[in-house]
Amino acid sequence: xxxxxxxxxxxxxxNPPAPAEGFEFVxxxxxxxxxxxxxxxxxxxxxxxxPRLAGAAVVVIALCVAGDWLxxxxxxxxxxxxxQLSQQWLMTGNGF
Amino acid sequence: xxxxxxxxxxxxxSAKWFGxxxxxxxxxxxxxxxxxxxxxxxxxxxxxxxxxxxxxVLSRYERDAQRLxxxxxxxxxKAWRALEQFDGRAPFEHWISRIAVRAxxxxxxxxxxxxxxxxxxEVGEDALDWLRADGDEGEPEAGxxxxxxxxxxxxxxxxxxxxxxxxxxxGRSVKEIAGLMGISxxxxxxxxxxxxxxxxxxxxxxxx
Numbered sequence: 620x621x622x623x624x625x626x627x628x629x630x631x632x633x634n635p636p637a638p639a640e641g642f643e644f645v646x647x648x649x650x651x652x653x654x655x656x657x658x659x660x661x662x663x664x665x666x667x668x669x670p671r672l673a674g675a676a677v678v679v680i681a682l683c684v685a686g687d688w689l690x691x692x693x694x695x696x697x698x699x700x701x702x703q704l705s706q707q708w709l710m711t712g713n714g715f
Numbered sequence: 716x717x718x719x720x721x722x723x724x725x726x727x728x729s730a731k732w733f734g735x736x737x738x739x740x741x742x743x744x745x746x747x748x749x750x751x752x753x754x755x756x757x758x759x760x761x762x763x764x765x766x767x768x769x770x771x772v773l774s775r776y777e778r779d780a781q782r783l784x785x786x787x788x789x790x791x792x793k794a795w796r797a798l799e800q801f802d803g804r805a806p807f808e809h810w811i812s813r814i815a816v817r818a819x820x821x822x823x824x825x826x827x828x829x830x831x832x833x834x835x836x837e838v839g840e841d842a843l844d845w846l847r848a849d850g851d852e853g854e855p856e857a858g859x860x861x862x863x864x865x866x867x868x869x870x871x872x873x874x875x876x877x878x879x880x881x882x883x884x885x886g887r888s889v890k891e892i893a894g895l896m897g898i899s900x901x902x903x904x905x906x907x908x909x910x911x912x913x914x915x916x917x918x919x920x921x922x923x
Binding site for chain 2: 632
């Protein structure tokens with residue numbers, strides 16, 4: 620038996636310290652300042668499982684919304700867009 | 716005749732023991748249900764029932780009495796916060812032990828920063844004499860062994876320290892450790908092997 624094994628064997632014999640008298644009241648004092656436990660939602664579980672994925676999804680959604688809004692503000696409506704395109708086509712000499 | 720009677724008695728005792736266990740588990744499930752339904756004060760009973768186990772787990776990683784109590788308190792507060800997640804598939808004691816182990820690893824990670832600030836002065840002369848003795852000196856005192864192991868374990872990564880403590884001092888199986896730490900059995904074996912090698916070299920360093 621080498622020294623390491625002897626140390627493990629001796630450490631196993633050590634009695635763990637007993638909790639102080641009234642320890643449960645100390646814990647209850649701490650708990651009183653805590654909000655009551657609430658039911659776990661699907662979103663909580665997803666947040667635990669995919670915190671980075673959820674963050675990335677939010678960024679992608681925000682970028683898409685911002686891109687859509689910018690594209691929408693540059694081009695007033697579909698009719699104007701079609702008129703502009705047809706005008707450009709006529710100007711190039713492809714028209715009748 | 717006597718043997719048969721003995722066997723019957725043993726069977727009876729075992730049924731009685733199993734009955735007591737079942738009653739205790741059912742009682743605890745009912746207690747937890749009442750707490751979930753708003754009887755907050757009854758959580759004190761949960762603390763009373765499991766505090767010895769939690770202290771036993773945590774005392775392997777923290778020797779200072781005040782810090783140990785803080786850690787135990789943190790464990791119970793975490794259990795309180797996560798009480799809705801306890802599904803009753805495993806005994807409550809296993810569940811809270813897992814929370815204690817996670818609290819211990821967080822604690823070890825925080826304490827790792829100051830591990831070099833303390834040194835040989837924390838190890839008693841008896842412990843050092845035992846380590847330096849070359850003959851067949853037998854096992855050291857439990858306290859001396861803890862001092863030496865604590866010092867040597869500062870060389871380990873927190874997760875490695877946790878694995879070797881659970882395996883060698885608490886006597887848990889690879890499967891149990893894997894479940895407690897949320898890693899594979901192979902990872903447990905690898906960490907245990909690495910921890911042993913580092914511990915041996917740390918002890919050599921302390922010795923010289």
